Amino acid sequence: MMAEIGLTHYLVVAAILFALGVAGVLYRRNAVGMLIGIELILNAANVNLIAFARYADRGVGVPGVNGSAGLEGQVFAIFVIILAACEAAIGLAICINIFNKFGSIDADRADTMRG
C-alpha cells in the first residue's frame, strides 16, 4: 500500500470524494448545500479523467494523437470544468428564484409541482 503511487490510489481518492458528494446531496435540505455536493461529484469525475490520462494503457496506434499522447483526458476534464461553471450559475439563479418565491431555499418546501 505504501508502494509507489499508481492509478489505483487516485481512483480510490476519487471514489471517496464521489461518495461524499452523493452523501452531501442526500443530507442537505438547503439547495446550495446540494449544489456543493454536486460540485464534489463532478470534481471526483475529473480526478478519474486526469488519472486515466496519465496512467491508462492506450494501446498502440491511436490515430491523430502523436505528439499529444495522453492529453485527451485533460481536455475532457476542461470541458467538465466548463459545464460545472454553467451548472453552478444556473443552479444559483434557480436557488435565488426559489428563495424569492418561497422565502427559503429548503428544497422540501418548494413542492408546488408535487403530484
Place this chain on the structure above:
Amino acid sequence: MSYETLSFYMLSALAVCAAAVATFSRSIVNAAFGLLFSLAAVAGLYVLLRADFVAVTQVVVYVGGIVVLLLFGVLLTNRRLEDLSAFAHRPRAVAIILGLAVLTVLLSMVLGASWPQAEVAQLEGTTRPIGYLLLQDYLLPFEFSSLTLLIALVGAAYLVRSQERDE
C-alpha cells in the same frame, strides 16, 4: 518514502477531510469553505499527475469562481446571519449509509479490476499541446462549450432579473 508519495498522501488526506467538512458541516458557510479547500487540494493532485494547465484552470475557475458564486448564493439567500447554522437536514444516518453503499460499489470495482497501466513519460508543460488539441481535434466541442457557457450565463441573469421585474 519519496517526496511524491508524501505529497500524494497529504493532499489526498486534505481533499477527503475538507470534502467531509463540505458534506457534513452544520453551517453552510463552513461547507462552502470545506469545498474550497477540497478543490485546492485536488488541484495539487493534478500537479502530481503532470496536468499543470488543468490544475491552474481548477484554481481559477473552481476556487476563484464557483466557490465565490456559492458563497454569494449563501449570503443572498439567508436573511439573517444566525440562520446560517440553523438550517434543517435530512437524517444523517441515511446519508451516511447510502454514501457508504456507493463507496462500497465503487471501491469493489476499482480494486477488483486490473487496470493495464502504461505510464506516459511526460514532464514538459501541457499547455501548448492542449491548446493545439482544443483548436484542432476538439474545435467543435470547444466552440459549443463556449456557446453553452454564454447561454447559461445569459439565462442565469435572466432568471434572477425577471423575478424582480414581476414584483
